Amino acid sequence: MRKARAPDLTDQLILTVIEILDEWKGKLTWDLLLNVVKEKTGISYSRFTFAEYPRIANAFTLRKKALSGTWTGEPSQPRDAQVRAALEQAERYRVKADRLEQENRLLLEQFVTWATNAERKGVTMAMLNAPLRKPNRDSSEDSK
Template identity: 40%
Template sequence: MAQHLTDQDIENIVEILDYWSPNEKLTWDNLCNAIEQQLELIPAPTRQTLQKYAKIKNAFDLGKKSPAARLIMSRAKEKVPASLKIAQARIDALESKIQRLEKENSMLLEQFVVWQYNAYKYGISIEKLNEPLANKNT
């Protein structure tokens, strides 16, 4: 049976991808193993389950593109102090995270434009769109 992931699980998996070591090959199997070890999700979600979540898939795809550049940079700086290597790894991870968040933001803006067009097309007023959510108690 396929495992259902919570929003927090998805955020944690994306964070694992953001901080993926450039020295370790990023594969779905390696990611599943990391999830099982770090998040203690047993059994670990399968590749098929992970790919169903756009946030995870996008973070994985970005991670597959960027590690080569990070690995070249880390090899070029092998003679630097450990503290600088740690700082560089953190910078690389944060840059990767920024890139992922910018892509997610762009996707959300595209979705908003679609909703905006459909609202106009079907005559939904701005007042209707801005109505507050109903309380559960009422």
């Protein structure tokens, strides 16, 4: 009997996976990530599915590098729970900012590629910057 296929990844699910990675502490492997995603979403995906999505693959690689470069000993934790929570939140924001900067660099590279290809095909800046036509929502087939 054939195994049921997991649903396609939506933008929201991709963001969920990336947020899980941003908050990740300790050892990170694809299998561990897949288990946490299954616990949170109830959907079982494969490593190959996640690797097909550049945002997830890049976030995984960046987080893995960040975790491997950390100091092996645990620094002393502040006793105040609010201070600990604030430090953890700051770390999550730092990780998220690093990931977003990497995504931005990739998008800028893609833009340069598109701009170069458009120029080679004779597409002018005026053509690229032309406003899109608004859809004619008032007309209908019945009014004819």
